[in-house]
Amino acid sequence: MVSKIESVPNLKNENFSIICNNCIGGFIYQYYNIEYKTPTIGLFFLAQDYVKFLSNIEFYLSKQLEFIDPKESIHFEQFKRYVDSINFPIAKLDDIEIFFLHYKDQEEVIEKWNRRMSRVNWKDLIIILAENETCNYEVIKQFDALPFNNKVCFTKDHYPEIQSACCIEEMKDPTRLWDVEIIMKHFDITSFINNRIIKLE
Template sequence: MTYKEFINAARVKIRERMNLYLGQYRKKKLLDENVTIISNNCWGGHVYRYLGIEYLSPTIGLYFFADDYVKFCRNLKYYIGQELQFISVDKSKHKDNLIERNTKCPIGVLDDIEVVFLHYKSEQEALEKWNRRSKRINWNNIVFKFSEQNYCSMKEIVEFDELPYDRKIMFTTKDYHAKSQILWGGVCIKGDIPNDTILFREFIDLIKFINGEDCKKRQRYAERKLKRLNKAEA
């Protein structure tokens, strides 16, 4: 573990402990704490714990590749209604990418999309928690979050931005003039956001996001940083 990784791990550990005490006060600011957060990765779980509210979403402790995630969001009820199956890494359409990442976790399949259960030890655990949390979805109060990672292209950025949902955001490494974009001022590597959970609330007001208000913050800082980074990588 590098020094930076150690610091980040310690930061998250302290934050999780503080959430146990402060979450009960934060959630009082929500108009409705019974919210379903659909996220392309572990970000949603961090938000739930920060706010001290129950997981009303199956997208906890896992991630999707970008094209699969946009499909999932576009036809959410359909995919939630599919029976979760499991395959080996060798059978995955993302085989090369998963092998490159030395993936050992369960790989789920919902019709034509795949779900990488990153923080699950077994298929049984993944299946039980997916089914249990899917039943909790509040179809009347859903927010969607996406980020430019896991082989995200301009195609997915445009398609996500055009989804017919009012409360959706996506963290991006450039200004694409998309309505739902929030410029990410954290670590970016060649147009990819490797991790958006350490600084998960650095560029967004979570309370305002859940409440359906303008939630962007620190965008001038993010814009300046991204311009310098993109210029250096050009």
């Protein structure tokens, strides 16, 4: 559970769905003590897969999860030296993969994924990319070009030419985890959520 400051700012409207490539989305829901309205909780995408997923999000989220052995992953060469320590489920949605890092088995994944999918508010999406070791400048540019009204990319370096980018310099420290209070030092999450654009139809 992410730590909270003594007084958490109020949100005007809590009926939003955060789509994120790692645990930040879940941390934000926890920070404001509100219900998860997204299936992208406790998991991660490799950066290029995540941008591809976002480019056709309704298509991908209409697909059934297909669980695979780590050795079947299209990304196996990137993590094969760690394969013996992978004790969490990996699943495909069509041609992209999701790593369910904080789930004990496939049954837990399916139960929580389906329950949270039923809560997604398609008219009120908040899209977040957190730079990770699989991310690069081209991926960040691709993310910035995606046609979402409410998106932010948290990066480890400054990219003033990237409209959606916000640099969180503390994340250059590889021992740090993404944390809402750290992000709040650089980016007003409450204001971002309260001033988001909501689809009317």
